[in-house]
Amino acid sequence: MIRDLGQQAPAIPSPAVAVGTRRRRERFEPLPGESRRLGYLYILPAFLLYAAFNLVPLAQGVNDSFFHWDGITDGTWAGLANYKEFFTEAEIRTGYVHVLILMIFYAFLPIVIGLFLAAVLSRIRIRGLTFFRLLLFLPLVITDVVTAVAWNWIYDTHGPLNAVFKAVGLGGLIPSAGWLGDFNTALPAVGVFGLWGQFGFCLILFLAGVMKIPSSLYEAARVDGANAFHEFFAVTLPGLRYELQVVLVLTVVGTLGTFDEIYVMTAGGPGTATTVPAYLVWRRMFQTGQVGSAAALGIMLMLIVFAVAYGINRLMERGAER
């Protein structure tokens, strides 16, 4: 039913694509107000709050990052020393390596699986899609701490995952320290949790996108003798460009900020097997008294998030122009 409305830009574009994309002309120009200055009055309360708790701390954070500071005694000037750690300290480097590995689970796999399922499912109208959407959406809606607790149970010694392994005779593969306690399996175990949390979201967004692709495009492809495979690359994938861009930014940026599940499921361990940058910021600030270093890590994380979001949006825009 929605499908025949033709392809249209979403009513409200996602904020995820607002960074780094070229400005488009607004649909209509703002009307002149009573007084040119009145506008400031309307934005003032929001701006004061936003500045006080976002912009000012950001500037302070940049300042803090240039100091050796334990958070209690006076700091000493460190210059770029805290930023140099970024290249010299193994702990930080592995934190980013872990985030890169997590991206396979939090971004790449959910997108691939979501695209595949959306392409398959779009060929036939599904009754009760609203209901299925509701279920698929639950992992995203429910508090991270709750879902992380749920997955702690999945990975528990007496939990369902071990029961399955034992039932099929692979009990020997179960790590003795548990899935979340083993150096080799802890990070992928967190990753699978992330895959579970993201794939429904990707699928829902892609399914909605597929429904906006005009059916005439599919008919034309079929007349040309396209099989399902060709159809996917010639019609579905280009038609989902916008959704893909949104999902890429949200999942990749989201992965860079991973914290809640690490805190609840592994506390960065065993050893440093699941430390991630956001967790290091927290730990250096509250546990090891490296406050200046924590500030620098936070600023670096932000710069990386900016660069990645900007890069993805630019790349996708350029792809669209071709």
Added chain:
Amino acid sequence: MNTATSRLQVTLNYALIVACSMIAIYPLVGVVLASLYPQGPASAPSGFALPPTFAWHNYVDAWNQGRFGASFTTSLIVGAIMVPASVALSVIAGYAFATMRFRFSRTIFYLFILGLIIPTEATIVPLYYDVHALGLLDTYWALILLEVSGELAFGIFWMRAAFLSAPPSLLEAARIDGASSWRTLWEIMVPFAKPAILTLAVLAFADSWNEFFLALVFTVNHPTAPAGLASFSGRFTTDVALVSAGAVIVAIPILIVFVVFQREFMRGVLTGAVKG
């Protein structure tokens, strides 16, 4: 395409979507079942097996031992102030950005948009000391102020877009009637943008209820519901049934809001509004 293959395809499609939905809810249903098992380390279910007896009392024990009465109070007070405050500020500012011309409006708007992508980790260090200096550590106000200011970037983005989608004739008519911009906002634009405002309110509540990092940093004796659950699960790691009951308790409010406002949730998500 003949009927046989298309019927096969229909069956396959339903099988696929049912399988996906099962995967999505399995850990959640499992936790509900686990929460009803007898307490103790080795009694958790493995699979969909029903507990031998339904230990409803786990919920009472979890509620008391996890001190969820206190953490729910914190979460609800913070949410009750944070949602209307962030929505009102976003509506007023979004309206100005959508309908008024003033110098630097674009620059200021992009400054707000920047907030969508500044990770909390970048500001958390100085914020902690600022909040400490203000004497607000471990208070409701710390969370309220930080969550409202954290919601503004998205809220203003969202409301500006909603107001921009109003037909120009709506504003022109109000102007011809001589209505002030303030009256136009409340009597014309807000009624027009009601669905968008409701969506924003629902998403803001979800953000507030689910917020963990800020609660972890800024509360000590007054944790929010998720922070309370995290420390509860840390203290009772071996008691799967009890921790599961706590998890279900914390999930219930957001589940209710989700089921009641599913249309608003979907609208937010389908425009890619959910923050990573």
